[in-house]
Amino acid sequence: MSELTLTVMRLGFLAVLWLFVIVTVQVIRSDLFGTRVTQRTARRAEAQRPPQPRQAPQQAARGGRQRRGAPTKLVVTEGSLTGTTVALQGQTITLGRAHDSTIVLDDDYASSRHARIYPDRDGQWIVEDLGSTNGTYLDRTRLTTPTPIPPGAPIRIGKTVIELRK
Amino acid sequence: MSTSQATGNTGSNTTISPGGLPSRRNTELAMLVFAVLIPVFAYANVGLAINGEMPAGMLGYGLGLGLMAGVAHLVVRRFAPYADPLMLPIATLLNGLGLVLIWRLDQSERLALRGDGIAAPNQLMWSALGIALFLAVLVFLKDHRILQRYTYISMVVALILLAAPAFFPASEANFGAKIWIRFGSFSIQPGEFAKIIITIFFAGYLMVKRDALALASRRFMGLYLPRGRDLGPILVVWAMSILILVFETDLGTSLLFFGMFVVMLYVATERTSWILFGLLMAAGGAAFVATFEAHVRGRIMAWLHPMDIFLPEDQRPEGLISDQAAQALFAFGSGGTLGSGLGQGHSDLIGFAAKSDFILATVGEELGLTGTMAILLLYGLLVERGIRTALAARDPFGKLLAIGLSSAFALQVFVVAGGVMGLIPLTGMTMPFMAQGGSSVITNWALVAILLRISDTARRPAPAPVPSPDAEMTQVVRP
Numbered sequence: 084m085s086e087l088t089l090t091v092m093r094l095g096f097l098a099v100l101w102l103f104v105i106v107t108v109q110v111i112r113s114d115l116f117g118t119r120v121t122q123r124t125a126r127r128a129e130a131q132r133p134p135q136p137r138q139a140p141q142q143a144a145r146g147g148r149q150r151r152g153a154p155t156k157l158v159v160t161e162g163s164l165t166g167t168t169v170a171l172q173g174q175t176i177t178l179g180r181a182h183d184s185t186i187v188l189d190d191d192y193a194s195s196r197h198a199r200i201y202p203d204r205d206g207q208w209i210v211e212d213l214g215s216t217n218g219t220y221l222d223r224t225r226l227t228t229p230t231p232i233p234p235g236a237p238i239r240i241g242k243t244v245i246e247l248r249k
Numbered sequence: 250m251s252t253s254q255a256t257g258n259t260g261s262n263t264t265i266s267p268g269g270l271p272s273r274r275n276t277e278l279a280m281l282v283f284a285v286l287i288p289v290f291a292y293a294n295v296g297l298a299i300n301g302e303m304p305a306g307m308l309g310y311g312l313g314l315g316l317m318a319g320v321a322h323l324v325v326r327r328f329a330p331y332a333d334p335l336m337l338p339i340a341t342l343l344n345g346l347g348l349v350l351i352w353r354l355d356q357s358e359r360l361a362l363r364g365d366g367i368a369a370p371n372q373l374m375w376s377a378l379g380i381a382l383f384l385a386v387l388v389f390l391k392d393h394r395i396l397q398r399y400t401y402i403s404m405v406v407a408l409i410l411l412a413a414p415a416f417f418p419a420s421e422a423n424f425g426a427k428i429w430i431r432f433g434s435f436s437i438q439p440g441e442f443a444k445i446i447i448t449i450f451f452a453g454y455l456m457v458k459r460d461a462l463a464l465a466s467r468r469f470m471g472l473y474l475p476r477g478r479d480l481g482p483i484l485v486v487w488a489m490s491i492l493i494l495v496f497e498t499d500l501g502t503s504l505l506f507f508g509m510f511v512v513m514l515y516v517a518t519e520r521t522s523w524i525l526f527g528l529l530m531a532a533g534g535a536a537f538v539a540t541f542e543a544h545v546r547g548r549i550m551a552w553l554h555p556m557d558i559f560l561p562e563d564q565r566p567e568g569l570i571s572d573q574a575a576q577a578l579f580a581f582g583s584g585g586t587l588g589s590g591l592g593q594g595h596s597d598l599i600g601f602a603a604k605s606d607f608i609l610a611t612v613g614e615e616l617g618l619t620g621t622m623a624i625l626l627l628y629g630l631l632v633e634r635g636i637r638t639a640l641a642a643r644d645p646f647g648k649l650l651a652i653g654l655s656s657a658f659a660l661q662v663f664v665v666a667g668g669v670m671g672l673i674p675l676t677g678m679t680m681p682f683m684a685q686g687g688s689s690v691i692t693n694w695a696l697v698a699i700l701l702r703i704s705d706t707a708r709r710p711a712p713a714p715v716p717s718p719d720a721e722m723t724q725v726v727r728p
Contacts, residue, residue: 092294093590097616099287100623103342106283107335107630110276111637163459167643174710182394187644189456 153206154234154247162243163189171208171247175201178240179213192217192241200232200247208232208247217241273334274326280338281322285315288345291591295353298592313373314345317380328387329705333638336704339631340682340697344376344690346624347683349591350611354604357597368604368685375687379694386698393703397646400453407447410439411489411506415496438688440493440502444509444657445696451510452649454482455517463518483526486510491534498544500535501668501676505660507531512656513649516639552674573599577607577669580614581621588617604685606677609669625666628681632659635700641707651703654696 157176159167169176169185176185179197188197194215202208211229212219219226220239237244289311296304318341325332352369354360390396396403417430429436455462462482490503511527514520539545550557550566555574557566576599583589594614599607613621635655642648661681668675679689 089298089590089593092297093588093593096287096290096294096591097587097619097623099290100616100620103280103283103287104623104626104630106280107339107627110273110280110335111630111633163645164643164648166640169643170710172710182392182397182644185643187394187646189645 154208154232154249156248157186157200158246158248159186160237160244160246162241164243171202173202173206175199178243178245179215186245188240188243190241190243193243197240198226198238200238203231210238215240272330274322274330277325277334277337278322280335281318281341284338284342285311285318285345287342288314288349291346291349292352294590295349295356295592298590299353299356310348310373313377314341314348317341317377321380321383324384324387325701329701331708331710332701332705333634333708336631336634336697336701339627339634340694343624343627343631343682344379347608347680347685347690348372348376350608350683351604351685353592353615354597354611356592359597360600360603363600365604371687372685372690375690376694378687379691382691383694383698386695387702390699390702393647393650393699393706394644396449396650396699397453397456400450403446404450404454407443407450408489410443410446411493411502413439438686440499441686441688441692444505444661444692445654445699447506448509448513448650448653448657451513452646452653455513455649456645458482459517462514463520483510483514483523483530487530487534491538494534494538494545495542498542499677500545500548500674501661501664501678504531504535504664504676505657505678508660509653509657512660513653516652517649548674548676552668552671555671571601573601573607574671574675576600577610577613578671580610581670584614584617584621586618588613588615588620591615605679606665606675606684607669608680608684609666612683613670624683625662628659628662631697632656632662634704638700638704638707642703643707647703647706651700654700658693658696 155171157169157171159165164186167186177196177199178184178186178188178193179195180188180190180193181195184196194213194217196213197215198210198212198219200208200210208231209229210219210221210226210232212226221230221232222236232238232247234249235246237246289307292307292310293303296302296307318337321337321341325337348369351372354365355367355369414430429438487507490507493499493506494503507527508531511523511531514523514527535545539549546567547570550569551571551574554566554569555578557564558569558572558575576596580594580596580599584594588594592615594611596607596611596614597603599610603611609621609624612624616624632655635651635658639648639651639655642651658681661678664673664676665678665680665684667673668678679686681693682690
């Protein structure tokens, strides 16, 4: 086998190996540069269009869930799960010590089915206490009925605090 | 407005991408095709360099690897549709490259003269078994939280597995470290399996005990000092790893278990003092054992003075018996930046264990610094995906388990790579996925399967809850 072919193959192999590494890093680039890289351009393009005709049909098409200003994720801000986020996609989120909860609370002051957070028909997120022993607090008040969550309001369960964010 | 909002978002500790959460199975498929083609390319390259022709088994091996990867992908698509898209391709690539490198060393006449048998077909069989176990874990382990039930059982099983080799009669094939169990011509390394099982125990135990370990402490000189009785578990694990070191003379396993425990303790409690304690205890223990254990001392001599083996017999430091370490350094040196090309190096000069512990030296010589960096980056990316999975997990047990498994993997890569490159004393461990060794490749496939299961649970959109009648008792706050 000629020297030239082998040299080309040697360098080619290194190039292919590095190409794999680079493609891999591309796949996870959202980890490195935050999560909004692709959405940012889409939003900018959207913002350039006149805002008025956009809102109504979109709301109708998506069942009103993704309306402007609606929270997109749930963030745990205090407690042992600090930093955990869950994307809000119209599904019900359960909180409690039970192993099958969406967010499993490792907290002696939480009940196994403690509370749930779900969207109503207008896309407004509601928090409901599921008969817990120590209660669920929205800001400072203990919940008695399903209550809409104002943006940025902390929900406290035992030592865990969660918030809905955009 | 959009820009400021975006920067505000990256500043927060976001852990999983909001909105959409695509399953990314097609990304995985594309990467997997890529990951199968690279070893096939490497195989052709070795064949052309050594024999001047395409290797005969190329189509067979290529199709075999492709078939295994394809089945694995279909099972992931069916049973873990939201799992991380990168772990399977990276593991496949590393395993495939390992097979090619072992096959390349099989071609060496020098190793054949030493009596090293052909290892590649066996390794391929072990890889297939590993992938079979990977599939079994994905199919039968529906939820990683089930493992939490077996916290203390797994402790017992892991201790038995770790202790077993010490009670088996030593054979000439033990090479200093007693970590094998032999059944006729067939040997397994139970310490490798214990790696996963003991992680389950650590995760379950620390999840329950971490509040006591984190909160009950005194502050002294800016450090949180744990109470005396809370030092119990770390002392037990430390004693266990020292016992492994003494009775099985295996520095690698002992370092791996202790290091993994310290990492998990730190993650569970957020107390830096545990790391400090751990490092001091590990260093103290190793130095203590080295004073009376000849095998360990020999390893340390080979690390400090690898070139002294070429001195005349009477001037050599005591305990230095092999030129492996020196030959590995020569291999890295002669590889240079771009390497000698696959199949054109002389890493077979390492002789014993060239296909297992020292496989990275072959990478270093034939792919050079460039290739070694790429391989180490791939290991790093696999570990990164594991830690990412831990961040995204929504239950404390899953978090600790994912951290434990990825740190075990990372520590193993560090211990082996550091040993081969002369950064730390060499320990008899295998490079995950690449090195020859059945137990290792099987265990690491199972490890990746558990990580995939955790990441699937973490990224899966939540299902509707089923109210359960047997709700646990809750403590009541008394005013």
